[in-house]
Amino acid sequence: MAYADFTEGAFSRRGMLKGSALVAAGGLFAGHPMGAALLAHDVSEDWPTVAAEVNKYLAEKKVANMFVTLGWRQEEHAHTIGGGTLAMGGSTKVDEDSLYRIYSMTKPVTGMMTMQLVSEGKLGLDQPLSDILPAFANMQVQKEYDGAITDDNLEPAKNPITIRHLLTHTAGLGYNIVQQGAIKDEYDRLGLVPGQVSRMPIPGVPNPVPAESLKLFADRLATVPLVHQPGTRWSYSVAMDLLGRVIEVVEGKPFDTVLQERIFGPAGMTSTYFTVPKSEVGRLTTNYAVFNGQIFPIDPAASSIYLDKPAFPYGGAGLVSSPYDYDRFLRMLLGMGEIDGTRVLSEAAVRVGTSNLLPSTVDLTGSWIEGEGFGAGGRVKDNAFGWGGAAGTAAFVDFKHKLRAQLFTQYMPSEAYPIQGSFPDYVRKDLAAA
Known part of the structure; x- marks a missing residue:
């Protein structure tokens, strides 16, 4: 094992x-x-x-x-x-x-809460994310992984992001602790920073200000290109944080x-x-x-x-x-x-x-x-x-x-x-x- x-x-x-x-x-x-x-x-x-x-x-x-x-x-x-x-x-x-x-x-923990909602019929494993968060309906995807965020390096998503994709890090979403270059800079600029380490500055480590709410986090994330086509690659990502927003929308509670x-x-x-x-x-x-x-x-x-x-x-x-x-x-x-x-x-x-x-x-x-x-x-x-x-x-x-x-x-x-x-x-x- x-x-x-x-x-x-x-x-x-x-x-x-x-x-x-x-x-x-x-x-x-x-x-x-x-x-x-x-x-x-x-x-x-x-x-x-x-x-x-x-x-x-x-x-x-x-x-x-x-x-x-x-x-x-x-x-x-x-x-x-x-x-x-x-x-x-x-x-x-x-x-x-x-x-x-x-x-x-x-x-x-977040994953199992999601699965409970699936078992209750409130979500579907292969349900499009855009059913719950419409802003994710028409995502763009980088042609070159971690390349430029420009029109010539973007193409439309060929498939919708699903709940299954989010649960398994196959949605094509990025992570500011994984990505490099322009896409990482965009995550940092928009405060797509789903975690914390210390009050004190750590040499060589940027400390961007995170988005002020899960709603704002999700809304901003929907504006950033995906790093892979949905359902094509396993790539560690902010997917579980986005599921937090899905859960609160479905349940109507924080x-x-x-x-x-x-x-x-x-x-x-x-x-x-x-x-x-x-x-x-x-x-x-x-x-x-x-x-x-x-x-x-x-x-x-x-x-x-x-x-x-x-x-x-x-x-x-x-x-x-x-x-x-x-x-x-x-x-x-x-x-x-x-x-x-x-x-x-x-x-x-x-x-x-x-x-x-x-x-x-x-x-x-x-x-x-x-x-x-x-x-x-x-x-x-x-x-x-x-x-x-x-x-x-x-x-x-x-x-x-x-x-x-x-x-x-x-x-x-x-x-x-x-x-x-x-x-x-x-x-x-x-x-x-x-």
Whole structure:
């Protein structure tokens, strides 16, 4: 099971948005009772490869923390490996209730909300996007990828963008962390910036002002040429952020409200936020940049940009969550939409959303998912579904073995260390040995 492409790009641009020590039970969840009854023992002896790698990172002080959870089926307890502290040199240990910037692990959440609307008949997988957002009816496409935005380099879209295309990054949309040249400049100029990293300026990294709302984001995006013809190439994009606008139009409510009412609330995810409440800053980790083998804080918890309300809720890379909370999301997926007796999503939404939804017309050559599948916001391979985040996090569910697995840490870019991409392989190795 090769998930090497959980890593998500270079720190200068791609790594910005992509894509990620155990103590006695009595002190782990002080002030946060939602997880206190769910603490499980360290299972390093059962997962020796995973434990060895995690403990090596901690011993060599490459990260402030690294926390792994592994759970079976619908069992309430998630077993844990690793630890560390919220920040380098700090004394507060991480646990299942610590808060992490999960970046592109937001995408499967948005994807599954979309699939729920499909299962309810409010959307169709192959429905044209323009049915919901008419501005996308007559898109132009670049003839030369990342070339000029001029009439001689543009042609009409040969097919409409569909909901399936958005879910699978095959709509032909761009990403300011992926594109180069004129198209990237246009994304930056229009504030098509679906994510945030730090309050402080980062040398060599532009900091454009994002569009002020999801509506404005979508309206402006419709004016920018596509970088591929819809349905022809897999290309990482702002598609999941655009789906946030689709969801709020269909539901008639703000996107973040829909997620709270339809997923977070019913699933018991009480620590998943677009904006971290100031009352919870005491369990927020610090995010670091890795330069020349050294790490530097770029988003300290006390002054984190995630304490501010974002310009709009970023459906592709905007969430902060805890290992406990995101494990509940994975448990819900393993339960085919149900957790602790509560139906969150329909079984059809989960079964279809975690299957390969790629159009048969798509060329995967040279892409991050060549030889694999893609579902509603996550990679599909070997009966598993998952994705990673720009700050080193990763999570997946293995339906064959009824296993859920997560890696939590905080550093950028995610490919600075190999642990994120190798994590599922380590899990599989130990699983095979057992």
